[in-house]
Every structure is written in structure tokens, then in C-alpha cells.
Amino acid sequence: MMESSESLFDLEQDELPFAEVLVPLPLEQYFTYRVPRQFTDLAQVGCRVLVPFGRQKVQTGIVIQRHSKNPSVYEAKAIMDVLEERPSINAHQLSLFSWIANYYLCTEGEVLQAALPSGLKIHSEINVQLHPYYDADKEPEYPLTAHEQLLLDHLQQHDFIPFSEISKLIPLKDPSALVRSLVKKEAILLFEKLKDKFSPKTVRKISLHPDYQQKEKLQALFAQLESKGNSQKQVEVLLLLLQLQSLDNDDIGLAKAVHKSELINKGASASALKTLVKNGILHDFQETIARFQFRGETKSLPPLSKEQEQAKEAIITALSEKEVCLLQGVTGSGKTEIYMHLIEETIYNGHQALLLVPEIALTTQIVSRLQQVFGDKLGVYHSRFSDNERVEVWQKVQNDALQVVVGVRSSVFLPFENLGLVIVDEEHESSYKQFDPSPRYHARDVAVVLAHLHQAKTLVASATPSLESFYLAQEGKWGYVLLEKRFADAQMPDILLADMKKAKKRREMVQDFTPELLTQLRYVVEQKEQAILFQNRRGYAPFLQCDICAHVPRCKNCDVSLTYHQFSEEVRCHYCGYKEPVPASCEACGNSQLITVGLGTEKIEEEVVQLFPATKVQRMDLDTTRSKHSYQEIIDDFSQQKTQILIGTQMVTKGLDFDQVTLVGVLDADGLLRFPDFRASERSFQTLTQVSGRAGRKEKKGVVIIQTRDVQHPILQMVIHYQWREFYQYELNERRLFRFPPFVRLITITLRHRDKSSVKQAASQLARHLRSNLGENRVSEAHEPLISRIKNRFLMEITVKFERTGFNVQQGKAFIKQSGKSLMENKNFTGLEILYDVDPY
Ligand SMILES: Nc1ncnc2c1ncn2[C@@H]1O[C@H](COP(=O)(O)OP(=O)(O)OP(=O)(O)O)[C@@H](O)[C@H]1O
Numbered sequence: 001m002m003e004s005s006e007s008l009f010d011l012e013q014d015e016l017p018f019a020e021v022l023v024p025l026p027l028e029q030y031f032t033y034r035v036p037r038q039f040t041d042l043a044q045v046g047c048r049v050l051v052p053f054g055r056q057k058v059q060t061g062i063v064i065q066r067h068s069k070n071p072s073v074y075e076a077k078a079i080m081d082v083l084e085e086r087p088s089i090n091a092h093q094l095s096l097f098s099w100i101a102n103y104y105l106c107t108e109g110e111v112l113q114a115a116l117p118s119g120l121k122i123h124s125e126i127n128v129q130l131h132p133y134y135d136a137d138k139e140p141e142y143p144l145t146a147h148e149q150l151l152l153d154h155l156q157q158h159d160f161i162p163f164s165e166i167s168k169l170i171p172l173k174d175p176s177a178l179v180r181s182l183v184k185k186e187a188i189l190l191f192e193k194l195k196d197k198f199s200p201k202t203v204r205k206i207s208l209h210p211d212y213q214q215k216e217k218l219q220a221l222f223a224q225l226e227s228k229g230n231s232q233k234q235v236e237v238l239l240l241l242l243q244l245q246s247l248d249n250d251d252i253g254l255a256k257a258v259h260k261s262e263l264i265n266k267g268a269s270a271s272a273l274k275t276l277v278k279n280g281i282l283h284d285f286q287e288t289i290a291r292f293q294f295r296g297e298t299k300s301l302p303p304l305s306k307e308q309e310q311a312k313e314a315i316i317t318a319l320s321e322k323e324v325c326l327l328q329g330v331t332g333s334g335k336t337e338i339y340m341h342l343i344e345e346t347i348y349n350g351h352q353a354l355l356l357v358p359e360i361a362l363t364t365q366i367v368s369r370l371q372q373v374f375g376d377k378l379g380v381y382h383s384r385f386s387d388n389e390r391v392e393v394w395q396k397v398q399n400d401a402l403q404v405v406v407g408v409r410s411s412v413f414l415p416f417e418n419l420g421l422v423i424v425d426e427e428h429e430s431s432y433k434q435f436d437p438s439p440r441y442h443a444r445d446v447a448v449v450l451a452h453l454h455q456a457k458t459l460v461a462s463a464t465p466s467l468e469s470f471y472l473a474q475e476g477k478w479g480y481v482l483l484e485k486r487f488a489d490a491q492m493p494d495i496l497l498a499d500m501k502k503a504k505k506r507r508e509m510v511q512d513f514t515p516e517l518l519t520q521l522r523y524v525v526e527q528k529e530q531a532i533l534f535q536n537r538r539g540y541a542p543f544l545q546c547d548i549c550a551h552v553p554r555c556k557n558c559d560v561s562l563t564y565h566q567f568s569e570e571v572r573c574h575y576c577g578y579k580e581p582v583p584a585s586c587e588a589c590g591n592s593q594l595i596t597v598g599l600g601t602e603k604i605e606e607e608v609v610q611l612f613p614a615t616k617v618q619r620m621d622l623d624t625t626r627s628k629h630s631y632q633e634i635i636d637d638f639s640q641q642k643t644q645i646l647i648g649t650q651m652v653t654k655g656l657d658f659d660q661v662t663l664v665g666v667l668d669a670d671g672l673l674r675f676p677d678f679r680a681s682e683r684s685f686q687t688l689t690q691v692s693g694r695a696g697r698k699e700k701k702g703v704v705i706i707q708t709r710d711v712q713h714p715i716l717q718m719v720i721h722y723q724w725r726e727f728y729q730y731e732l733n734e735r736r737l738f739r740f741p742p743f744v745r746l747i748t749i750t751l752r753h754r755d756k757s758s759v760k761q762a763a764s765q766l767a768r769h770l771r772s773n774l775g776e777n778r779v780s781e782a783h784e785p786l787i788s789r790i791k792n793r794f795l796m797e798i799t800v801k802f803e804r805t806g807f808n809v810q811q812g813k814a815f816i817k818q819s820g821k822s823l824m825e826n827k828n829f830t831g832l833e834i835l836y837d838v839d840p841y
Pocket residue numbers: 302303304305308329330331332333334335336337462463487654655656657693697
């Protein structure tokens with residue numbers, strides 16, 4: 001039914017009466033909506049709009065395009081509201097989102113979902129209320145339909161009604177036209193109940209009323225108050241205010257406002273203050289402040305050393321010819337210092353700069369170094385921030401109020417207006433890769449594309465570059481700059497291997513420590529120096545095992561053993577979070593002797609505390625860093641030498657810069673080397689080199705001790721002799737030989753279903769189809785992945801390898817996606833999920 005009121009407003013069609021709208025859902029296509037006339041100018045590309053979606057839902061979407069094509073398949077519904085005057089998403093971002101969706105085989109809706117901080121998303125719970133100006137007793141300007149009257153009557157009795165409930169009240173399949181019509185008639189308003197909707201932070205301030213901001217007037221006021229017997233408290237408040245105003249002598253003088261809380265804290269009487277405000281002598285008001293405020297003065301940059309200066313010049317030269325440059329600088333060479341100089345130049349030229357860091361743990365040290373130089377031009381963006389804080393950074397980046405952003409991978413989604421430089425620190429880090437949920441993107445690679453869209457440059461840097469980056473640099477596609485010396489002549493540490501096999505045989509192990517590591521640790525403790533101990537497993541022990549029948553408690557939902565956490569007396573699944581109390585006896589044979597197998601950080605902590613009871617020890621892993629400031633506290637304590645030994649997982653291996661660390665111990669290198677993945681060697685080399693790099697960064701030379709059962713392992717040998725050139729050559733040869741990246745493009749297809757035989761059947765069907773069409777050398781058979789059940793869903797995997805040249809990867813990907821889509825439409829496989837992971841590493 002066309003409502004009669006429509007014609008009142010939509011008398012003429014505009015040039016571009018339709019909009020393609022992207023909604024944040026995993027759907028392939030955009031949806032076409034009609035743009036009502038009142039929104040013709042407002043509904044710009046990139047704006048967030050409210051649209052009716054499905055039967056009774058409302059979605060926030062983004063206008064992608066305006067056009068004049070009426071969709072032929074469905075009747076276009078109208079946009080209900082435009083949420084902003086200035087688009088949230090700029091054209092560069094839209095291009096980036098579409099590149100990501102295309103490259104990573106996901107949808108733009110999924111990218112949007114990942115990109116927008118939730119403060120900018122609006123969920124489908126939209127409510128309807130009466131317009132405050134609506135007067136039920138007055139004759140309406142425009143006639144109301146019976147349905148409209150019904151809704152308005154309801155709203156006279158109730159505060160509001162959720163949009164999704166309207167159809168229960170009024171027999172309409174889709175109430176959006178009705179709602180829109182009432183909005184136009186200014187009879188109702190739409191609002192959303194968003195718990196954490198963005199609200200700016202405010203402070204209360206107090207100032208003198210302008211009437212009293214002259215000396216003579218003020219004196220008269222004092223005289224007047226003092227003549228009254230009971231105004232002593234008010235006089236005190238005024239005196240305190242004057243005192244606070246004069247604290248720093250800027251010329252604002254009597255007009256200056258001070259914080260209300262400060263007045264109260266300094267003893268001002270609250271009631272006297274209130275009286276003064278009531279009598280119009282003082283002015284009490286709210287001021288909006290930025291959440292991130294840098295207090296203190298900024299310093300100028302420390303000068304670069306000769307080597308650093310040369311490296312910087314080489315980078316600039318390389319970037320004048322190429323879009324990307326790789327800086328390989330050994331640990332402690334002062335890469336951060338070089339970044340700061342490059343960023344300063346970028347800002348000076350009027351551009352914005354983005355510095356990507358792999359983990360929140362790393363932001364704290366880097367941010368404090370950058371903040372001293374860039375002050376409030378610097379913003380920080382990561383997931384530990386509240387939603388409001390993230391929206392604030394988003395908006396300031398958009399307004400160019402921030403020129404530098406330090407952030408984790410999701411900061412590639414920020415609305416930069418004029419980016420000049422992106423730096424990817426520790427570019428080899430796997431935390432740049434998002435594995436779940438989709439979009440499964442790699443922030444380094446997205447950063448390169450982002451920079452390209454802005455015609456900006458990218459610097460990727462690491463002491464241990466990823467093989468892909470190293471290869472691109474070697475091939476001359478990227479520039480390459482090498483910085484081989486530590487800053488200020490600091491020496492690289494000596495790296496030694498400690499043979500656990502030998503020590504075990506000779507019964508020389510003290511718990512999990514070889515004599516070599518223990519001796520060094522003793523020495524360090526005695527000398528009041530500091531040590532870092534690294535073990536890549538959190539928890540107490542990887543698992544419990546029955547001493548008699550060897551049964552291992554396993555997760556109910558996943559195909560993995562449960563990790564033993566001693567502190568909380570639980571066994572937990574690190575995949576789904578399932579946990580249960582430590583079993584008292586073996587569930588298989590009833591034996592009550594359960595032993596712990598393997599080694600986690602919690603156990604090392606326990607051992608160290610036993611061995612060195614007088615020494616302060618701290619642990620840094622996922623379990624000890626859950627709260628917002630915990631990283632900062634642990635790192636501060638260690639920097640200030642309140643703690644002497646820091647034990648941790650990969651979190652302690654990279655980027656951290658402490659002066660007094662002279663020993664790094666690796667408890668078990670074999671666990672790294674054994675990891676069943678084609679990147680095990682690369683990861684081991686990187687991790688061991690990086691963690692070694694934490695030692696001896698200033699005057700005192702450091703020692704690194706790596707415990708292993710396999711002292712002859714070629715990777716370990718290359719690590720201890722700093723043979724990185726040999727390592728890259730060796731590893732590149734292996735990759736070429738076994739057809740792995742960077743020589744091929746890898747795509748993993750994972751199929752997921754609650755039923756094991758369904759997923760197996762679907763996977764082999766898909767594998768057969770892809771193999772016969774794309775070639776058997778490019779597509780593997782379907783196989784069970786290492787962990788074949790997670791959260792009660794069974795998994796199957798297919799691996800695809802496309803050559804880098806001479807093959808149309810784009811077409812190959814499209815074929816995969818199409819094949820997956822038709823498999824999902826197959827009735828036999830209802831409930832099947834297919835996940836694509838492009839560059840799954
Ligand atoms: N030009 C400089 N002036 C003063 N101090 C410097 C300079 N360059 C580096 N430093 C100091 O040397 C130390 C190591 O520098 P930085 O942390 O930047 O190294 P890095 O190359 O990032 O190392 P890693 O790869 O191990 O993280 C820091 O304490 C830093 O403050």
C-alpha cells in the first residue's frame with residue numbers, strides 16, 4: 001500500500017535518487033535504497049545511514065554510491081535517516097575495504113565490522129519516541145493515517161517502543177515506511193539505546209563572573225562580604241580561587257577558570273561555593289576535554305648517530321624511488337630513533353604518520369618515547385582502550401587533530417586524511433595477522449596498500465625480517481637498508497647453548513635449569529643485575545597425565561589436551577576457554593596420581609621463587625596482563641628495577657628496551673623448533689634472535705643461554721653465530737624446494753560443521769572439484785588439520801598453492817569462492833561453514 005502522505009514529500013525525483021548501501025554483515029552485495037528528498041544533499045558517499053533491513057530490523061549502513069538505477073529484483077525501500085553531516089568513512093577507506101574484501105576472500109561488510117569502533121556502530125535496536133514538539137491536541141499539519149494514529153496513541157501512554165515491536169502493535173509487515181512518514185511529520189523521533197554511546201569527557205570549572213573580573217569591582221565585593229558577619233567561608237573560597245588563578249602567571253588573570261575539584265580538594269567549602277554561584281558571583285560550568293592529554297613539555301629529538309643518520313638518508317633515497325623500504329637493523333641499533341626523525345619530517349611536510357606496533361605490550365615504551373617529542377600531536381589506538389577513547393582518536397585523525405598515531409593492527413582502518421608515511425615496526429611479527437574472525441588480514445600488507453592509496457610511503461623494519469619481506473627486498477621490488485651496529489657501541493651479547501640431554505644424563509638438572517643457566521642466574525642476582533627468562537607456554541604445565549594409564553584430560557569441546565593452571569587450580573582449554581577444577585583422580589582408571597608434563601611460565605616462576613627466595617620475580621603472559629594497566633605496571637617495575645627477574649612468553653621477546661638486563665635465558669628451545677608448521681624454522685630463528693637482543697643493550701655486555709636437547713640443530717647454530725645471511729639463504733632454498741611462500745601464494749580453506757561425516761564429505765567434494773579445475777599440483781586433498789575439532793565443530797582443510805607468476809591468482813580465487821558458495825547452497829550440507837585464509841601465516 002502506498003501511503004497517501006508520500007506524495008507530499010516526493011513530488012519530484014532527484015538526479016541520483018538511489019543509494020548503494022553497505023551493511024556490516026557477511027553478505028556479498030550492497031543493497032539499493034531510495035534517498036528521500038530531504039536527504040538528497042545529506043546522504044553523501046561514506047555517510048552512516050539508518051536503513052530498514054529484513055522484516056523488522058534497522059541497520060546502520062554506509063552509503064557507497066549514489067545512482068539512478070532502480071533495482072529490478074526488489075522494490076527499493078527508503079533510507080530512514082542520515083546519521084551525520086560529515087561522512088565517517090572517506091574515499092580512501094572505501095577503496096581499502098574493497099581491496100581487503102577482494103584479496104582476503106571476505107565481504108566488505110565484515111571489513112566494515114572490523115574497522116568501525118563499536119561506538120560508531122549502531123545495532124539494530126532502534127527505538128521510537130514521541131517528538132517533543134508533537135502536540136496531540138492540535139490539529140496536525142498533515143493528515144495522519146489510521147496506522148499512524150495508532151502508533152502515536154501508543155506513544156502517548158509509553159515512553160518509547162522498540163522498532164522491532166511495532167509490527168506486533170500494528171498489522172504491518174514492514175513498519176519502516178510508516179515510521180519514516182511520522183518522522184517527516186515531526187511526530188516522532190528515532191533513537192538508539194547504545195550503552196556505550198560516545199560521550200565526550202567533561203570537567204567542571206569555576207570562574208569569576210565577568211562582572212567581578214575587574215580589580216575595583218572585586219575589592220568592593222570583598223568589602224561587602226566582609227561587612228556581613230556570616231560570609232567568612234565565601235571570602236575564603238574567593239581567596240583560594242585568586243590564589244589558584246595566579247599559580248602560573250599567564251595574562252588570563254581574573255578571567256581564568258580553575259577546576260572545581262581542585263578548589264574543593266584545597267578546602268573550599270562546598271556550600272559557600274554554591275552560595276557564590278547562586279548569587280552570580282561565581283560561574284560554574286562544564287568544559288569538554290580531550291581524553292588523552294599530554295602534560296609536560298615536549299623535547300626536541302636526540303641527534304642520530306653517524307650510522308643512524310646514514311641509514312635514515314638511505315631510507316629516504318630508497319623511498320624516493322620505491323613505495324616500500326625494508327630496514328633491517330640489529331636489536332638495539334636504535335630503529336625507534338630513526339622512526340622519530342622520519343615522522344618529524346613527515347609532519348613538517350604537513351602529512352600524517354602511522355607507526356604500527358605488533359602488540360599492546362610494546363606500545364607503552366614506544367609511546368612514552370614518542371610522547372616526549374610529539375606531545376599532543378600523538379594518538380594511541382588499541383583494543384585496551386575504551387570505546388569512547390577509540391572514537392575520540394578516530395575523530396581526531398579525521399580532523400587532522402592528530403598527526404601521529406601509534407597503534408596495533410586495527411589502526412590501518414583509521415580515517416587518515418593525508419597520510420605521508422606508514423612505519424611497520426617488528427614487521428615479522430605474527431600478531432599483525434588476524435586469524436579470527438574474518439577479515440583474516442595481515443596489517444603489514446594492508447598498510448602497504450593503505451600507503452599506496454594515499455600516495456604515501458611505507459617503511460617496514462625488523463632485526464629479523466620475515467622471509468617474504470626479505471625476499472621482496474632482495475628481488476629489488478622494495479628498497480633495502482641495513483643497520484648492523486648497536487647504538488653507542490653496545491656489544492651484541494654472547495649466545496651459548498646449554499645441553500639439556502647431557503645435563504639430564506649426568507643428573508645435573510636443578511628442576512628445569514641446566515647448571516649453565518643456573519650459574520649465570522645466580523651471578524646476575526648477586527651482581528644486582530637483571531634477567532629475562534623466556535618460555536613460550538603459559539600456565540603451569542601443558543597437561544596433566546595419569547601416572548599409571550597415561551590418560552590425559554582433554555577438552556570436552558575441542559580436540560586438545562587441557563592446560564594445567566596451578567594458581568587457579570584448574571585445567572583450561574586454550575582454544576575455547578573451557579575450564580574445570582583439577583581432577584582429583586584419573587577419569588579413565590581412577591588412580592589418584594596425576595603428574596604434570598611439560599613446562600609453562602607459571603611453573604618456572606614457582607621454581608625461580610624457590611631457588612631465589614629473596615629476589616623479586618614477575619611474570620608477564622596472557623594470564624597476568626588481562627587488566628588495562630597491567631602491562632604498564634610490569635614493565636615499569638622492571639624498568640625501575642623493582643623486580644629483578646622477568647619471566648614470560650613471547651611477550652617478553654621483542655621490542656622491550658631495558659638497560660640493566662645482562663642475562664636472557666631460554667628454557668626450552670626445542671618446543672619452538674618442533675612446532676608443526678612450515679614456518680617453524682623462521683619463527684625459531686626470529687624469536688631466539690629477538691629475545692637474545694634484550695640482553696646487554698647498554699654499557700654492560702649481555703649473555704644469552706639457550707637450553708636445548710639438540711645442540712647441533714642447524715637453526716640454533718646459525719642463531720648463536722649471528723649467521724643471518726646464511727639463515728635466509730638456507731630457508732629460502734627450503735621454501736623454493738618445497739613450494740612454500742614466498743615462492744607460492746598459500747590459501748587455506750577450512751570447512752566446519754557439527755557433524756563429522758558431513759564435513760568430511762563436503763571437503764572431499766570441494767577438493768575434487770578444485771583439483772580437477774585448478775590442477776592437482778595447486779590444490780591438496782582434503783585433510784584433517786592438526787586440531788580437528790574446536791568448540792564442538794569438526795574441521796577439514798584444503799591447502800591451495802598458486803604460483804606467483806604466470807598464473808591468474810585473481811581468477812583462481814574467484815573460482816574458489818564460487819565453488820565454496822555453491823557447496824554451501826547444497827541441501828546435504830546445511831550448517832556448513834567455509835573459512836578462507838589467504839596468506840595464512
Ligand atoms: N640517537 C640516539 N640518541 C640517544 N639514544 C639512542 C639513540 N639511538 C638509540 N638510542 C637508545 O638506544 C637504545 C636502543 O634503541 P631502540 O630501542 O630504538 O633499538 P631498536 O633498534 O628498536 O631495537 P629492537 O629491534 O631490539 O627493538 C634505546 O635505549 C634508545 O633510547
